[in-house]
Amino acid sequence: MPQTYKVLGQSAPLATTLTDLYTVPSATSAVVSTLTVCNRAAASKSFRLAVRPAGASIADEHYIAYDVAIAANDSTCLTLGLTLATTDVLSVYASAADLSFQAFGSEIT
Numbered sequence: 001m002p003q004t005y006k007v008l009g010q011s012a013p014l015a016t017t018l019t020d021l022y023t024v025p026s027a028t029s030a031v032v033s034t035l036t037v038c039n040r041a042a043a044s045k046s047f048r049l050a051v052r053p054a055g056a057s058i059a060d061e062h063y064i065a066y067d068v069a070i071a072a073n074d075s076t077c078l079t080l081g082l083t084l085a086t087t088d089v090l091s092v093y094a095s096a097a098d099l100s101f102q103a104f105g106s107e108i109t
Helices: none
Strands: 003-011 019-023 029-039 045-052 063-070 075-084 089-094 099-108
Touching (some): 029 045, 029 089, 045 099
Antiparallel strands (some): 003 099, 029 075, 029 099, 045 063, 045 089
């Protein structure tokens, strides 16, 4: 089973909008090894992360981080090792449009 290491997704989402950062392609599984959140603003903000199995509608049990504070002009790196199956979705949410998200990992086909 070939494994490809790559940038899985990058996004600077609109404020207060749940946004898909990465969707696992068909016939593929993935491991999200690291996720970074960058606050580009001079004021603290907050973020949310969720994994939606098979692209399910968002529900409380999908959140892995909820309204986590991130300081002004700061970055947070999360080493997660999330294992995702085909069509699973990693979603992000920012309290303001000043946050950037990046997911790094591997796809297994």
